[in-house]
Amino acid sequence: MSRLRSAVVKGKKGRLETVETTIRTRKKSKAPVKEEPTTSSFPPSLYHTFSDPAEVVFLRSHLLRWYDKDKRELPWRTLALTESDINIRTYAVWVSEIMLQQTQVATVKDYYNRWMKEVNQMWAGLGYYSRGRRLHEGAQKVVLELKGQMPQTVDDLLKQLPGVGRYTASAIGSIALGQVTGAVDGNVIRVLCRLRAIGADSSSPAVTEALWRLANLLVDPERSGDFNQAMMELGARVCTPKGPLCSQCPVQSHCRSYHRVHVKQEQSAKELLGKLDMPDIEDCMNSGTCSLCPSEPWDDQLGVQNFPRKPPKKAPRAERTLTCVVTRPGEAGGEEYLLVQRPNKGLLAGLWEFPSVLLQEDNEVKQKRALCEEVNRVLRSCFNEHLLQYVGEVVHIFSHIHQTYVVYSMRLKDRAVTQQTPTEKRQWLTRPGLQEAAVSTGLKKIVKLFDTADSLKDKNSKDGKRQKPEGLKHDRSQKTKKSRPTAADGGGRQLSLSSFFKTVKEESS
Template identity: 55%
Template sequence: MRWTWTSGLMLKWPTLQDLASASLEEVNQLWAGLGYYSRGRRLQEGARKVVEELGGHMPRTAETLQQLLPGVGRYTAGAIASIAFGQATGVVDGNVVRVLCRVRAIGADPSSTVVSQQLWSLAQQLVDPARPGDFNQAAMELGATVCTPQRPHCSQCPVQNLCRARQRVEQEQLSASQSLLGSPDIEKCAPNTGQCQLCPPPTQPWDQTLGVANFPRKASRRPPREVCSATCVLEQPRALGGARILLVQRPKSGLLAGLWEFPSVTLEPSEKHQYKALMQELQSWAGPLPAAGLQHLGEVVHIFSHIKLTYQVYSLALEGQTPVTTTPPGARWLTREEFHTAAVSTAMKK
């Protein structure tokens, strides 16, 4: 069996009861490196809710799944209810958005409230009541493998004859050929007032090179917020078992909640006193340290979904120093081997 996070999860915790009884540290450790770390935490929270408050019985409808389980949104609830319990309810994920927008020639921003409501309504109308799980999985797979964001395989699409985006492409090609012959399409002469809330915005005219990929047109994304952090690999030698590296645990909420990292301090991008601020952070965990040994190694950039985090990386080796024998709660010393299997983020492993 190919190892994936799902197979690893099921092998380690084959039942809801097993997952519910695991520690958050164990969940974070298995989830490390996968991103979207809150999902692992919420998955366990959901298991505990089912075991401790719902008598071990999973909610069986999209409505109750979304209402009773933490972290379960509309899409997840619909997917579970239709696939696991046979409820005739639609699902809308990124792949289904693309399929529906092209089939119905919806060119407006799919994240807008109007378009989102329309897509969910369409999904509900289309779902097969006899085989809702199969239908929803097929719609998602169609978007993932055939109706792809770029270079979609329209000739292989089972719904190509129903696709209004494909019809629009053919109309545009015909219109272009008529224009070359001096017969402009009268629709081209009509102004686009932008009043249609499902149509492509008037500021984004038809792009002949995109074909069906003109649908949908996404709004421009905001650039990720830039954050600067100074972090230090603090290492102390050990006669037995090799050197140890200091890791501290992040807060229980927020970005990378509960994961372990090198001691770090967030700075303003133009901060000139990062050296001093970092030493203060290190000493708050490990006591008095030789500031003269702190060396700047370079920088590492890691981009999250909404944050561009630049780490100014330092090192400090406690060669010849009195070993640090006590650490406060929320800190621990690990070997390099232990570090690679600990609940640390991909950014720290860089």
């Protein structure tokens, strides 16, 4: 039996080398693609890959036939197929890939159409604002440093565009530039893990490298962009995280997970009938030592959803942050709000917020003192913490942080004491400017709480129960005025597409 297994493994290994040699030969006729680093964690077992060249060909054919018939009509796909200008085509795919990060297709479509039509600050509402900032930085680099020419290889996309990583570069390279390279996003991870019964932690280095190897092995050299989009489409619409539609899957016959479920069902049926000749379940020969096999037992209730396996989510850590809504009289009436910009890296990178400090003390006096010191640092002033008025608390949940904002307000009566020159990290905004600025959902909740407290104090004052403290009432008339947003407000316009890709003659002359 051991000799038989050895012969089978050797035979499969030989066929796998034939497939890989074929793929490498075909790649030579295309633009060069960055070689993936080898890793010793790639499993010795061929159970988790495609060792038969004929099966690879059939899988491509089945998947692309389904894609051609049932694919969704999406604006970036249409533009990628119809736009002859390689720069505009590459830019269009780049925008779509950045927008689609952590955001559903249905949400992106409208934003994408408006962005490509107007090319201005329209990101508010999509979330993950650092993506928009990096996209703008990349656009500036293309215009100022690359003479209006988009990078045209996967390697150059990786090196020259901010925020473009391995997947995004591969997606742009295959869809817009026709480079033969696989692309592994969340949907593709799920499809590949189920096709080849990969049950180890899908975020581990061993699994990540194995999935990229599989993607590069399977990608159709003649239709690389369509193939990668077909894999993503399959994961988004058929091979879904929950309730996968296996009966509609065009590559069902190639799926080890589905085969296992089917055999299990046959076994159960025959056991009920008392039959003993039950089919065997094909499994990895190195199960137990293989770096791609699951560490947990198969769960019949989950079926194909046994794959992929993800590490258990960590409970979000609890944080409490002191934040202060600082206002001053506006030049044209109403009030202006003090905002500071967050660092360019980390949580909510580059967004604007009210002056804030992470809560370190439970003592209320120390809390107010620390917050007042932060306001004084930002304004280079020496205001007293007695100016702070408690407003309330706001809870906002991030994926990994349970954030509670303890909100105070400070109304400054004298505009002259805060007349410092605005900086890149500090600005005063009117209410319309605040609404148009790049701010987080948490800040919007703080403003809503601030307005609610303001309304309650207004009502108390009218009822005669208590006098409204000065400085909390907004001039509502400001909402009806249209202020001209500045670049700091997030309202600056980008270049039009024609200007974007125009060679910067002044730079080269």
